[in-house]
Amino acid sequence: MASDSIVIVGAGIIGLDVALVLSERGYGKYITVMAEHLPGDTSVAYTSPWAGCNFSAISGTDANALKWDRHGYTHLCKLASERPEETFVQRTPSTELWDENVPHDKIKGMAEYLEDFRVLPTDDLPEGVKFAVSFTTLTVNAPSHIDYLYRRLRDQYGVRFVRKTLPNIQSAFASSSTKVVFNCIGNAAKTLHGVEDPKCYPTRGQVLLVRAPHVQTNIMRHGKDYETYVIPRPESNGNVVLGGYMQKGVGDGSTYSYETQSILDRTKELSSEVRQKEPEVLAVFAGLRPSREGGVRIERDEIAVAGQKRTIVHNYGAGGTGFQAGYGMALDAVRSIEDVLRDLRNNEPRAHL
Numbered sequence: 015m016a017s018d019s020i021v022i023v024g025a026g027i028i029g030l031d032v033a034l035v036l037s038e039r040g041y042g043k044y045i046t047v048m049a050e051h052l053p054g055d056t057s058v059a060y061t062s063p064w065a066g067c068n069f070s071a072i073s074g075t076d077a078n079a080l081k082w083d084r085h086g087y088t089h090l091c092k093l094a095s096e097r098p099e100e101t102f103v104q105r106t107p108s109t110e111l112w113d114e115n116v117p118h119d120k121i122k123g124m125a126e127y128l129e130d131f132r133v134l135p136t137d138d139l140p141e142g143v144k145f146a147v148s149f150t151t152l153t154v155n156a157p158s159h160i161d162y163l164y165r166r167l168r169d170q171y172g173v174r175f176v177r178k179t180l181p182n183i184q185s186a187f188a189s190s191s192t193k194v195v196f197n198c199i200g201n202a203a204k205t206l207h208g209v210e211d212p213k214c215y216p217t218r219g220q221v222l223l224v225r226a227p228h229v230q231t232n233i234m235r236h237g238k239d240y241e242t243y244v245i246p247r248p249e250s251n252g253n254v255v256l257g258g259y260m261q262k263g264v265g266d267g268s269t270y271s272y273e274t275q276s277i278l279d280r281t282k283e284l285s286s287e288v289r290q291k292e293p294e295v296l297a298v299f300a301g302l303r304p305s306r307e308g309g310v311r312i313e314r315d316e317i318a319v320a321g322q323k324r325t326i327v328h329n330y331g332a333g334g335t336g337f338q339a340g341y342g343m344a345l346d347a348v349r350s351i352e353d354v355l356r357d358l359r360n361n362e363p364r365a366h367l
């Protein structure tokens with residue numbers, strides 16, 4: 015087995031979670047991650063560092079989304095319990111409010127596993143809010159968490175990282191020893207030759223990074239045509255992310271002062287903690303969620319490379335939920351190649367006694 019027996023294209027949370035699932039099963043030293051951007055980089059073409067980031071009921075209502083949420087919650091709880099100062103994942107009290115379109119069935123399912131889950135009495139809700147719940151969420155310092163995964167995968171599991179911009183997906187099979195490629199390229203799935211998925215589109219979100227150590231509670235309000243949230247950022251010396259926007263089909267990485275003002279106004283109205291003291295705005299970002307009509311694509315396929323059929327697993331389209339769903343998505347993506355993993359194990363050189 016070679017260090018590029020398994021190639022993962024993409025070093026966002028989706029590619030890193032695939033590398034983690036495989037590494038936890040002993041395949042770390044057979045993985046090469048190839049990516050244009052690596053943890054520590056910033057670019058509008060690299061979504062993961064811009065995530066808020068928390069676990070919330072914002073994800074889809076289909077069976078897969080419910081399953082991935084559950085896996086994600088368990089996984090993030092484990093990271094928060096083990097060593098939050100190293101993983102940058104933390105348990106945080108959370109409230110979520112809906113103005114309309116409350117996903118009751120989904121919330122009922124989530125109530126089975128969310129810690130400290132409670133439906134809030136309707137009498138106490140702000141005007142215009144139909145339904146609200148509180149529970150313990152996981153908040154994630156997104157740029158630091160992907161950096162933690164990068165270091166852990168490289169240093170603990172022997173995963174190789176190569177900075178490389180691929181001109182097409184076929185070029186991930188550059189070596190004859192590569193048995194499988196995981197395609198985890200986020201928004202690039204729309205344009206990269208050999209993938210060119212017309213169902214993919216970006217969903218823009220502008221957020222503010224503010225300094226507000228007194229803000230300790232995660233709160234979100236899901237409106238008909240707006241999304242407002244306050245997410246304390248773990249291990250960041252009191253920084254908080256204020257948001258936001260969900261602009262379907264908008265691929266603009268610029269930030270706008272009128273959106274900054276709207277975010278400040280809405281988060282002050284939503285959170286009594288934010289109202290307590292004017293937050294100091296440290297930075298303003300815009301990120302593009304890699305969305306897809308019909309949802310995530312996790313699919314094993316075969317593609318022709320230099321006249322030969324090679325195995326590829328597509329894993330992209332996580333939209334606004336890559337951090338909460340990524341680990342569960344990775345379990346499914348890896349499950350689809352059990353036969354390839356079995357062959358790799360069988361071909362492993364045996365130690366001579």
Ligand SMILES: Cc1cc2nc3c(=O)[nH]c(=O)nc-3n(C[C@H](O)[C@H](O)[C@H](O)COP(=O)(O)OP(=O)(O)OC[C@H]3O[C@@H](n4cnc5c(N)ncnc54)[C@H](O)[C@@H]3O)c2cc1C
Pocket residue numbers: 023024025026027028029048049050051052059060061062063064065066067068069178179180181182198199200201202206218219220221258300301302303304330331332333334335336337338339
């Ligand atoms: C404002 C905002 C708030 C968010 N909040 C949350 C939240 O609270 N909770 C949550 O779970 N999610 C949240 N998200 C969503 C989350 O950030 C995304 O779902 C996730 O980052 C997608 O990860 P990815 O790995 O698919 O894509 P990316 O992070 O974009 O990674 C793509 C990778 O593919 C590589 N690549 C692309 N093309 C090529 C090529 N040709 N050759 C080589 N490499 C290539 C890139 O360099 C990169 O390494 C938020 C997103 C935004 C923008």
